Amino acid sequence: MTTAKSHLGRLSLLASSLAIALLSTGAESKEPSSSVASRIAADTPADLFGELFVAVQQSRIFDDGKTFVDAVPRRDPAVIMADYRRTRPATPDALRNFVLASFVVPGVNDTDPGSLRAHIRKLWPTLARDGDGEPTAPGSRITLPRPYVVPGGRFREIYYWDSYFTMLGLVADGRDDLVEGMIDDFVSLIERFGHIPNGTRTYYLSRSQPPFFALMLDLSKTTEPAVHARRLAALRREHAFWMAGERCAGAAFACERIVRMPDGSLLNRYWDGRDTPRDESFAEDRATAEKVSSRPPAEVYRDLRAGAESGWDFSSRWLSNPQDLGSIQTGNVVPVDLNALMWAMERRIETGCRKAQDLACEREFAGRAKARHSAMDRYMWVARERRFADWLLREGRPGPVLSSATLYPLFVGMANSAQARAVAGTTRQNLVARGGLRTTTLRTGQQWDAPNGWAPLQWVGIAGLRRYGEHALSREVASRWLNTVHRTYLETGKMLEKYDVEDVRPGGGGEYPLQDGFGWTNGVTSAILEQYTQLIERSNGPGTVTTP
Structure with missing residues (x-):
């Protein structure tokens, strides 16, 4: 031959x-x-x-x-x-x-990464909104005091976890003014409502979203002691919101967002204060509940709402039957990503209290973080499968769905080196697709399952792998995702909410049409290009990296 x-x-x-x-x-x-x-x-x-x-x-x-x-x-x-x-x-x-x-080479590596970056910079003013001041007309909008950035499309208000990933791009593009303003807006929401709602609409007030406020504070450059004190107080109040169920969670029992595990340790779950159809998805929720004869509609509605609080609305992670939305059981799931974020919150409160010389607070939150870490290692680390997993309450075992949420303990820095190596291997073998990280390995028709990939999960993976020295894999994920975003941008002229990372094209599934704009895609793309300046976007290949 x-x-x-x-x-x-x-x-x-x-x-x-x-x-x-x-x-x-x-x-x-x-x-x-x-x-x-x-x-x-x-x-x-x-x-x-x-x-x-x-x-x-x-x-x-x-x-x-x-x-x-x-x-x-x-x-x-x-x-x-x-x-x-x-x-x-x-x-x-x-x-x-x-x-x-x-x-x-024309059509291969002739696109300067700065061109996509420049496009995103032009989008920020389009997605930015001035502070709202007082409401001028009746409606569902919750006002904010400072300028902020919306995701785009149908999402015309600020959203909680979206905003962290948007802020990454704002930092990369020198818009610290908007970052500080958005943090102040979130402080305002906590001070008024006791938590950050899903979004700034009255119909979102009964739930929150993945708690990234603590990580947003890491992006701030302010040095004013009074500002730090106010933000620390807001962070502690947000923690109290998530832990409110402590008062009623009995042995091996869940109350609100708190779950007491079999050994008595406390972990968190997603939950919603209402058990009615969501205002913004009323017909869809009623149709889902009508197909379920084995459960009261209120239970189905609560789980649908809790799925919305997770940000993964919807995913096989929350379904007992991956092909049936009516089998949703969000309240039965103790999610690994939520608890990793709660650990990160507790560690930052511990640090903030130490700087404020509040020793009682420092000890309390050091203890909380340590206890949570131990519980997650016991219940969520599945050594034989080389992954972190959600925990199923009724079944008393790890959930079967492998998802990109397994990378959250690496992202926040709570994994040990052996766990990180194992998760990196699992990610390389099962989650890396042609165009980036798969959300899960299951095809269900739900938008937070295969073949879709989402900007926030790409960043969690990229940053988490890099934190533990898995630089080649981190760079590979970054390159594949950039290729997906760039190729789709060349074809559509848009930055999109989600992408099909199997076929490198716009994503599908979900309760509404594909949205463009798009805040967190813009933010993560800018952050990747800032971190990996040597990456050259290509319009005709599956994520190749070259060095000019």
Whole structure:
């Protein structure tokens, strides 16, 4: 069987013979010297790159023969040829990588990452809103005092967990003013309502969303003691909201957002204070409950609402039958991502109290964080499956669904090194798709399942893997996701809410049409490009990385 190396060797020999023939022809030419000078001044790629040109065109590393001849050298052609003769790429892949590192190739690596970044920067003013002041008309809107950024599309108000990922991009793009304003807006919500609602509408007040407020505070650059004190007080009040069920959770029992595990330790779940259809999805919720004959409708409504609080609305994580939304059982699930975020919150309260010299508070939250960590290790770490898992209350076992939530303990820094290595292996084997991280490995038709990928989960994975030294995998996920976002942007002109990471195209599923805008996709994309400045977006391949 002919090898790529011997094939390229013969191409080099052919190129040498061709060069000699060209020189011989030139020596016998009867053209006037002025004509020869004119011809030399207009050297073609074949003239300039000789054996490299022949190797590229004959190996067909680009489908169109015109692609390479339209490429622009990044360095002097003589330097490129010297590098080529020194390295002698031995396979088509090696040859392609050499060419992409040496040339700007149209339709392949000719898009400056700054172009997508520039597009996102232009979107921020479109998605930004001024502070609302006092309500001027009756309606569902909850006002905010400072400017903020909305996700876009049908999401025309601020949303809780979306905003953290949006803020990552605002920091990368130098919009610290909006970051500080949004943090102040969230402080205002906690002071008025005791928690941050799902979004700034009255119909969202009965639930929250994944508690990222503590991590938002990490993005702040303010040094004012009074501001820190106010924000710490708000953070402690948010923690009290999530832990309110402590007063009524009995042995191995759940109350509100609190679950008492079999050993007496406390963990959290998602919950909602109402048990009626959601205002914004009224018909959909009633239709779902009508199909369930084995449970009171109020139970179904509560679980649907709790699924909305999770941000993963909806996913096989919450379903006893992955193909049936009516089997939703969110209240029966103790989620790994929620509890990782609660641990991060407790650690930051501990640090804030230590800086404030509040020793009683410091001790309390150090103890809470330690107890939560121990409980998660006991109930959520599944060593034989190399993953962190949700815990099912009634069944008394880990949930069966592998999802990108397994990366949250790495993201917040609570995994040990052995756990991190194991999760990285599971991620590489099961969750990495052509266009980024899968949400889960199950296809159910729900939008928080395969084949969809979502910007926040990409960042959780990228940052978590990088934190534990899994740099190659982190970079690979970043590259694949950027390729998905960029290709879809070139095709649609839009930044989208979610993407199909299997086929690298716009995502599907869910209760509403695909939305564009889009806050958290913009934020995560900018943050990735800021972190990995060497990534070049490509419009025709599955997440290849090149270094200019």
